[in-house]
Amino acid sequence: MEISFNGKPRELPQSISIQELLDQLQLDCLQVVVEHNRNIVTRQRLAEIHLHHGDTLEVIHFVGGG
Amino acid sequence: MQIKINEQNYTLDDHLSAGEVRDRIKADADLLIVNGFPVSPDTLLRDGDLLILIRRGEIPGADELDALLTARHTPGVHGVVKQSTVGIAGVGGLGSAIAIALARTGIGHLIIADFDVVEPSNLNRQQYFIDQIGMPKVYALRDTLARINPQARVTAAHLRLTSANLSEVFGHAQVLVEAFDLAEQKVMLVETFAARFPDRPIVTGSGMAGYGPANTIQTHRVAGSLYLCGDGATAAAPGTGLMAPRVGVAAHHQANAVLRLLLGCDPVSEKA
Numbered sequence: 148m149e150i151s152f153n154g155k156p157r158e159l160p161q162s163i164s165i166q167e168l169l170d171q172l173q174l175d176c177l178q179v180v181v182e183h184n185r186n187i188v189t190r191q192r193l194a195e196i197h198l199h200h201g202d203t204l205e206v207i208h209f210v211g212g213g
Numbered sequence: 214m215q216i217k218i219n220e221q222n223y224t225l226d227d228h229l230s231a232g233e234v235r236d237r238i239k240a241d242a243d244l245l246i247v248n249g250f251p252v253s254p255d256t257l258l259r260d261g262d263l264l265i266l267i268r269r270g271e272i273p274g275a276d277e278l279d280a281l282l283t284a285r286h287t288p289g290v291h292g293v294v295k296q297s298t299v300g301i302a303g304v305g306g307l308g309s310a311i312a313i314a315l316a317r318t319g320i321g322h323l324i325i326a327d328f329d330v331v332e333p334s335n336l337n338r339q340q341y342f343i344d345q346i347g348m349p350k351v352y353a354l355r356d357t358l359a360r361i362n363p364q365a366r367v368t369a370a371h372l373r374l375t376s377a378n379l380s381e382v383f384g385h386a387q388v389l390v391e392a393f394d395l396a397e398q399k400v401m402l403v404e405t406f407a408a409r410f411p412d413r414p415i416v417t418g419s420g421m422a423g424y425g426p427a428n429t430i431q432t433h434r435v436a437g438s439l440y441l442c443g444d445g446a447t448a449a450a451p452g453t454g455l456m457a458p459r460v461g462v463a464a465h466h467q468a469n470a471v472l473r474l475l476l477g478c479d480p481v482s483e484k485a
Contacts, residue, residue: 177396177397178396178397179400180403180435180436180439182435182436182439186411187403187404187407187408188404189405190400190404205435205436207435207439207441208419209396209417210396210419210420210422210445210447210449211450212394212418212419212422212447212455212460213303213305213306213308213392213399213418
């Protein structure tokens with residue numbers, strides 16, 4: 148299946164969860180904000196939500212400093 | 214013609230210059246501002262103009278202050294922003310500069326929250342003073358804001374923001390500014406506020422450490438109503454400090470994004 152990942156098409160295996168995808172990409176869920184189909188997903192739900200063909204996912208990585 | 218002079222309505226003869234009106238209303242004024250821009254005394258006034266007359270060095274009374282403080286604003290801005298409430302989470306290098314910019318802009322109500330106290334290593338980039346060392350930052354900043362614009366209402370919350378108290382502290386904020394230091398805290402704030410108030414904009418800062426080019430700091434819309442100001446990459450880390458110039462650039466990107474959102478403009482592009 149194909150999803151839109153940060154604005155670009157990306158091929159993924161069926162029924163992968165957002166958490167599994169973040170793990171594959173070695174992204175620390177404590178430092179990213181995830182928007183799935185235009186809704187911001189809280190950390191607790193990353194493992195529950197499975198991606199489907201045509202989904203839109205934005206992963207915004209934050210760095211420290213302010 | 215009908216014109217406003219220092220926020221009072223006047224009906225005057227047509228074809229008068231700013232200098233002629235000055236001589237009648239406030240003869241000792243030496244700064245004449247029409248519709249937000251300083252003009253020479255021979256500038257002719259037109260119906261509907263906003264004229265501000267200022268005598269340099271004079272401290273105005275409270276009734277006139279509001280008009281004089283905003284004399285250089287684009288007309289129409291002040292009426293909107295003085296009705297607005299903005300939340301600022303964290304008042305370190307980003308938040309203190311953002312609060313000052315927004316108070317100068319005439320935002321009616323600022324909610325500022327931070328647990329920290331002013332210490333000497335803050336002074337390389339944060340808008341505090343040596344005589345404020347040891348004070349909770351929110352109270353030190355409240356004092357500074359009152360010296361700049363006493364019309365701006367400031368709610369100062371001296372506490373550690375968590376997912377449990379954040380929505381209560383910022384319940385009245387139309388726009389929330391994220392100005393934390395730690396990436397994990399930035400993420401916590403966005404997740405928590407967006408879950409509670411999905412339609413309210415959040416303006417975050419990420420990537421402003423070091424002394425790389427200022428031009429790499431930009432304002433992006435990264436999700437629905439979530440905006441990110443910074444280069445997105447340069448973290449504060451051993452060997453890469455936080456310094457006033459770049460932190461200031463990012464802070465003022467955030468402040469300008471807030472202003473544009475309050476005025477109904479897109480923070481990222483020219484379209485209204």
